[in-house]
Amino acid sequence: MSARLQAEVEAQRGFLIETTRRLVAVASPNPPGDVTECAEVATGLLRAIDGVSITRYETAPGVVNLVAVMKGAAPGRRLVFNGHLDTFPIGEGHWTVPPLGGTLKDGRIYGRGVSDMKAGIAAALTALRILAGLRERWRGELVMTLAGDEENMGSLGSRWLLEHVPEAGGDAMLCGDVGSPMVLRFGEKGLCWVEIEAEGRPAHGAHVHKGTNAIDRLRQALDGLKRLENLPVAAPADVTSAIMAARPISEELSGEGEAETLQRVTVNIGTMEGGISPNLVPARARAAADIRLPVGVSLEAVEAALHRELDPCQGVNWRIIRAYPPSFTPPSHEIVRRTIAAATKVLGTAPVANMRVGASDARLYRMFGVPSVVFGCTPFNMGAPDEYILVDELVAVAKVHTLAAFDFLSEA
Known part of the structure; x- marks a missing residue:
């Protein structure tokens, strides 16, 4: 099954790349925080997946949050894919490519917000799309929450969803926010x-x-x-x-x-x-x-x-x-172990598990009692001109999300 799932992701490499480029092409800077157009694109992508029900929540003008739910073959646990639609503003400095062009060049995809975190959303969408075709093989619910407010600390995004929408929470959460395929983040300062x-x-x-x-x-x-x-x-x-x-591994990447x-x-x-x-x-x-x-x-x-x-x-x-407060999911927790196991199959070597110095919406999920990890692409030039990610890493992240979700939801 692991080989089959990885082959499915490879077969959808084109979809994965084009989905990332489509999301990048839609501006969603925060401030000012209007993600309406990006949410419409994401809604269209979700509607194209068989068996997904989508609910839209606008918590302030332009701050749109989406909750998509897909049910498996029988009742069971709920796993959440979380992401955020908003990005940094384009900012100052000279870009050598259009900031919203989603330029594909030399094995890279460029654009504002591609690493933080539209590539991660595309990876989760690809996993959701693949697992929709295998619903007879897993139980419970696979949920995607797309928040319209993360860069401003999430009060109108993931936090609002967790406070008001029961389906936004679950038994575990996997987020494709910035990081590295070689470092799974299980906690934050x-x-x-x-x-x-x-x-x-x-x-x-x-x-x-x-x-x-x-x-x-x-x-x-x-x-x-x-x-x-x-x-x-x-x-x-x-x-x-x-x-x-x-x-040894984490500091080589993070300093x-x-x-x-x-x-x-x-x-x-x-x-x-x-x-x-x-x-x-x-x-x-x-x-x-x-x-x-x-x-x-x-x-x-x-x-x-x-x-x-x-x-x-x-x-x-x-x-x-x-x-x-600081937050963490125990390194021995099932969602940590299953994600590392999936990454080991994909990468051929085990990533390390570490804390994170910065923040993500994973901290909010942990505050609401949901064990959470972050596993995403390496950010290059995040917040600066010529932000980009590596296509091969994007494909690897999509494979890991697919395998980890299937394993978690297949467990009796």
């Missing part, structure tokens, strides 16, 4: 965004004794903020072991130091402003920071540390503007 404002007393720069410098107060607060990087981490042993075992970054709190002070002239004591200053939490550090621990470090700072106010 948490996030906490903080804004800090400092007030002082204005004066002439030559008469500092008459004023209070808001930037000095802000610097003191930021020094305290950076001390959060020393928070102790109590990660489960299986997570730590997986990160270290994945290090040296990834393993260390995955296991500690990081604080990035992203913006800072204050003052109007060098010879004036500034009355106001403010900054914003991105704090990332590894598994083993809770949001509550971070908030307590913020109070401890920032509350004593005179003239300083702060607030958390966005936050979510």
Whole structure:
């Protein structure tokens, strides 16, 4: 059956490539967040698959979410293919190919959002299409959720679906978001965004004794903020072991130091402003920071540390503007094992399982109790000009999604 499924994907290579190009050709940048046209294209592709029922949910003007359900031969478990229709804006910089052209050249497909994540959607659509012809061989339900809001943290996309649509959840979720066929991602760091404002007393720069410098107060607060990087981490042993075992392969793809970054709190002070002239004591200053939490550090621990470090700072106010906890599916979970087994058959070598430093909608599925993994194409130039993916990787990802889904839903 494994050989048959892989042959089916090979036979649909043309469909897979053209589906990716069609999705790329439809702009869906967020901001502004209007994915209507892209959702219409995806709806047409889903309607062409026998036995699929589709429901459309527009949670805000232009923010369209789709839930497609296909039933197997008998009742059973539910597996979800999740993806997001929105992309980064085209942005600045010179493209050598049309950003929305879906250019196929030298074994690559180019275009904004091809890696994040229209190629992943095409891979899942291909798997859904193939498994539709084999419904007598598997049980339960295969669901595809296509969210219209992921780049803006998913409150109107996957989170809304999980809160309001029972079919959007399931027994496991497989997402084709960016990654690498050699690295399955089973978890993600948490996030906490903080804004800090400092007030002082204005004066002439030559008469500092008459004023209070808001930037000095802000610097003191930021020094305290950076001390959060020393928070102790109590990660489960299986997570730590997986990160270290994945290090040789994962860091070659994602950069040296990834393993260390995955296991500690990081604080990035992203913006800072204050003052109007060098010879004036500034009355106001403010900054914003991105704090990332590894598994083993809770949001509550971070908030307590913020109070401890920032509350004593005179003239300083702060607030958390966005936050979510770290999340992971145990590396030994069935969906992890089955996806790795499928990838091993396809690639001829086993991928590693690792955490992910960035975010995806998998974190939302885990928040709602759905074990989730991410397995997708390597992103090249993501968010920059000439974004592209490799066609051979795209075909491999489609094979893995097909095999993993069939195996999961065939289990008694």
